[in-house]
Amino acid sequence: MRVLIVEDEPALAGAVRDGLRLAAIAADTAGDGHTALELLDLNSYDVAVLDRDIPGPSGDDIARAIVAAGSGLPILMLTAADRLDDKATGFELGADDYLTKPFEMRELVLRIRALARRAPRSTPPVHELAGITVDPFRREVYRDGRYVALTRKQFAVLQVLVEAGGGVISAEELLERAWDENADPFTNAVRITVSALRKRLGEPWVILTVPGVGYRIDADDAAARPVDDHTTESAPRA
Known part of the structure; x- marks a missing residue:
């Protein structure tokens, strides 16, 4: 929020x-x-x-x-x-x-x-890229059908990267879109969050670092695309 x-x-x-x-x-x-x-x-x-x-x-x-x-x-x-x-x-x-x-x-x-x-809201589209499914409405993430539990910041960062369709997103843009305007531009929060996100998603690593530029999803030239329905299964209960 x-x-x-x-x-x-x-x-x-x-x-x-x-x-x-x-x-x-x-x-x-x-x-x-x-x-x-x-x-x-x-x-x-x-x-x-x-x-x-x-x-x-x-x-x-x-x-x-x-x-x-x-x-x-x-x-x-x-x-x-x-x-x-x-x-x-x-x-x-x-x-x-x-x-x-x-x-x-x-x-x-x-x-x-x-x-x-x-507040009235329209349901945002689900996106899929490189085997990752991001559902902003349900705040759920799946990789190859496996539910992945993420923190708020990890989810926000992954959402930005998936919606970029494999394009490179700079650390500055991730900081701006996943945090708020008062975030310290010199913080290492993005690097730490991306590192933790990679581990949560598991191998093979799907988030690539582009040295001196930023991060992107290894999509093999695939494009993020909206999914018409919510076909993912429910997250397992703790």
Whole structure:
């Protein structure tokens, strides 16, 4: 899950971001309306958390833009404006939930997860490449019919590589797409995750390192392709 936090107080924005990360929720932050609109254009989010009183376009303006875009992105207004009239105005603008400051981090996490569950979504296609089947909807991976248990990050990295159809993906792009914008570009997280992913998938190794460039799936010139139905068997129970 990836969340956009629009908050102009850096300390609070950082605290919320760190709290969400501890709950395994990736979060990007925007300190003003212009940055928020740019991030909404660049990235796909599961929930937008908006402070109403921010520099540039206000939180209300951001909410109007989200609604006008027709994306169905759930909006949670997180603000000090706690009068009933303020809440009514927020809901009229398109907010799906409203939480006033001060607040408990645990409650914010619960509300974000509830909004993400209720959001209408189309079922993403299953992809197959080099004997690997990746089902984003069920979050399942199979190799040659064998179920492979992966962590969230391992799954995200594998999904990017499989969808590339055997093309090379740089470490920088993997870091950008599988982590969030605050990830350290000098971290070795990608290398460590790819190494662990290779071991989970087993031999023969299917993820190749292209020195100085990045990583790719050894697809023997095959292309990743959508699968029309979910024909994989259920994962074995623990």
